[in-house]
Amino acid sequence: xxKIVPFVKDLNGKSNIGEITSIALDHTLKLNGxxxxxxxxxxxxxxxxxxxxxxxxxxxxxxxxxxxxxxYDTKNCTISIDDFTYEIINExxxxxxxxxxxxxLDIKIDEIETIEVESIDRNDFxxxxxxxHESKKEVNEISDNLNNKSINDSKFIDNSVxxxxxxxxxxxxxxxDESNDLEIDLFNNxxxxxxxxxxxxxxxxxxxxVELILDKFNIxxxxxxxxxxxxxxxxxxxxxxPSVDE
Amino acid sequence: xxxxKELSNKYTFKVNKIEYKNKVIIIDTNTGKYVYKDNNNYKTxxxxxxxxxxxxxxxxxxEDTPYEIVPFINEQDVDREQKANDLINIVSFLHQKTFxxxxxDLDELKKMYEKMxxxxxxxxxxxxxxxxxxxxxxxxxxAMYLLVRNIDLFYYLITFIKIESTTWYNEIxxxxxxxxxxxxxxxxxxxxxxxxxxxxxxxxxxxxGLSYIDLRKILEDNYYYLDIEDVLEDYVKNNKLSSNExxxxxxxxxxxxKFELSNDVYLxxxxxxxxxxxLRKIALIVQKYDKKVNKN
Numbered sequence: 329x330x331k332i333v334p335f336v337k338d339l340n341g342k343s344n345i346g347e348i349t350s351i352a353l354d355h356t357l358k359l360n361g362x363x364x365x366x367x368x369x370x371x372x373x374x375x376x377x378x379x380x381x382x383x384x385x386x387x388x389x390x391x392x393x394x395x396x397x398x399x400y401d402t403k404n405c406t407i408s409i410d411d412f413t414y415e416i417i418n419e420x421x422x423x424x425x426x427x428x429x430x431x432x433l434d435i436k437i438d439e440i441e442t443i444e445v446e447s448i449d450r451n452d453f454x455x456x457x458x459x460x461h462e463s464k465k466e467v468n469e470i471s472d473n474l475n476n477k478s479i480n481d482s483k484f485i486d487n488s489v490x491x492x493x494x495x496x497x498x499x500x501x502x503x504x505d506e507s508n509d510l511e512i513d514l515f516n517n518x519x520x521x522x523x524x525x526x527x528x529x530x531x532x533x534x535x536x537x538v539e540l541i542l543d544k545f546n547i548x549x550x551x552x553x554x555x556x557x558x559x560x561x562x563x564x565x566x567x568x569x570p571s572v573d574e
Numbered sequence: 575x576x577x578x579k580e581l582s583n584k585y586t587f588k589v590n591k592i593e594y595k596n597k598v599i600i601i602d603t604n605t606g607k608y609v610y611k612d613n614n615n616y617k618t619x620x621x622x623x624x625x626x627x628x629x630x631x632x633x634x635x636x637e638d639t640p641y642e643i644v645p646f647i648n649e650q651d652v653d654r655e656q657k658a659n660d661l662i663n664i665v666s667f668l669h670q671k672t673f674x675x676x677x678x679d680l681d682e683l684k685k686m687y688e689k690m691x692x693x694x695x696x697x698x699x700x701x702x703x704x705x706x707x708x709x710x711x712x713x714x715x716x717a718m719y720l721l722v723r724n725i726d727l728f729y730y731l732i733t734f735i736k737i738e739s740t741t742w743y744n745e746i747x748x749x750x751x752x753x754x755x756x757x758x759x760x761x762x763x764x765x766x767x768x769x770x771x772x773x774x775x776x777x778x779x780x781x782x783g784l785s786y787i788d789l790r791k792i793l794e795d796n797y798y799y800l801d802i803e804d805v806l807e808d809y810v811k812n813n814k815l816s817s818n819e820x821x822x823x824x825x826x827x828x829x830x831x832k833f834e835l836s837n838d839v840y841l842x843x844x845x846x847x848x849x850x851x852x853l854r855k856i857a858l859i860v861q862k863y864d865k866k867v868n869k870n
Contacts, residue, residue, distance in 0.1 A: 348594070349596075350593065350594060350595045350596070351593070351594045352591065352592065352593035352594070352595075352600075353591065353592045353593075354590070354591045354602075355590070355591075372593075372594075406588055406604075408582075408587075408588035408589050408590060408603075408604070409589040409590065409591070409592060410578070410579060410582065410589070411578050411579060412578070412592045414594075429582075429588075431588065
């Protein structure tokens with residue numbers, strides 16, 4: 329994977345810059361874990377006016393720090409210059425546009441697995457609390473990394489990384505919402521049920537009548553009718569006898 | 575250059591350093607150092623290779639690209655005298671490998687002759703006028719003084735051209751063949767790079783033409799470091815020039831420039847002094863030629 333990091337820097341000349349006769353861009357950028365640090369070295373010669381016979385030297389060192397997202401494996405990463413242009417602004421400022429390529433970046437394998445788990449969870453109605461916590465943690469990590477992005481000479485990877493983060497972020501949020509709905513239903517059931525029943529089964533005998541059964545189990549006809557069809561009872565029929573909480 | 579990205583992708587470069595220098599860009603990459611320029615001289619290189627001349631950096635681009643990329647040559651320090659001699663040798667070899675004869679009709683030859691005559695007449699009149707003006711100047715500048723002190727040198731060479739161009743024309747009009755060579759046409763000493771081998775660079779102005787153009791440029795720039803007589807002897811030997819061709823070469827080397835004095839006296843003195851130095855060395859060869867002709 330290739331990432332491009334652009335830089336723009338205005339350099340103040342010691343004197344008027346009429347014409348750049350030569351200019352070179354070198355760098356000492358080195359990779360250390362997830363950080364790239366070093367300097368851009370810009371040197372060359374210029375004339376104070378385009379008619380000047382003599383040339384002056386210039387030499388600038390621009391410190392650079394780049395932070396690479398933790399999800400990228402930088403083991404094989406190489407650093408090179410993508411592009412370099414310059415322009416003279418107001419005869420006093422030399423503006424340089426530099427793009428650096430971070431090449432051979434790989435997404436870490438465990439990061440890919442996490443993303444796969446998340447996508448399965450999203451379609452699984454039985455998602456549990458642990459998975460939800462894991463996805464929340466993942467989202468927080470990505471957000472923290474995005475917050476590490478610095479503005480001046482230190483650059484976070486580039487926009488494409490933000491896109492990746494956003495892509496991960498969006499399904500996690502959806503997943504979180506669905507899980508919350510399920511959670512609310514389950515707990516509603518538990519909280520709203522103030523008492524619950526134990527049922528027993530009784531087999532109707534030869535001498536039994538409805539009244540005898542009602543008296544025997546001390547329940548009303550209405551309650552018994554809720555659970556059984558009292559009009560079609562015969563000898564040997566099994567009826568449900570609801571009991572009040574013990 | 576707007577296509578560094580394109581180049582990086584096409585040639586799988588990883589660029590570590592870029593340097594914009596004159597009209598070229600030097601790119602230091604993981605696969606080596608290269609020089610990029612906007613002109614593609616592929617056809618010139620192809621022609622030179624066919625003719626057996628290979629003293630130039632070989633391009634890695636193809637024929638159809640609008641640019642040229644050649645490997646950067648790490649130059650070794652060579653003193654100016656050595657470099658001047660190497661430059662004349664490599665150009666001698668270039669001309670030897672690329673010469674061809676063009677048959678010209680009488681009108682074309684007559685035009686060449688008449689141009690030489692007209693130039694000589696114009697220059698004679700120009701320097702006579704300058705001499706008269708300077709003579710009438712109350713306080714002459716050092717540059718004026720330098721010019722009038724050496725005005726006879728100018729007259730001598732112009733007279734030689736007027737007389738001997740007729741000799742050349744009388745001979746050539748019977749043969750009608752004129753030698754043409756591939757001219758580099760931009761032979762600054764900085765365009766010869768040397769390490770284990772020699773490389774001529776900057777072929778943008780190369781074309782087929784008359785050999786004196788390259789030679790005059792080298793001799794004018796390097797007269798101080800060269801024994802012009804020896805150099806010309808070697809050149810004539812390597813390229814097997816006939817007596818008529820030698821005369822044509824000498825006529826063109828002796829063709830005096832129109833030197834115009836400017837307001838910058840210092841610069842005028844510097845340029846004039848160099849030019850007179852060159853003309854003196856050419857005048858010595860002309861003197862030897864005159865003696866040889868008069869003996870015969």
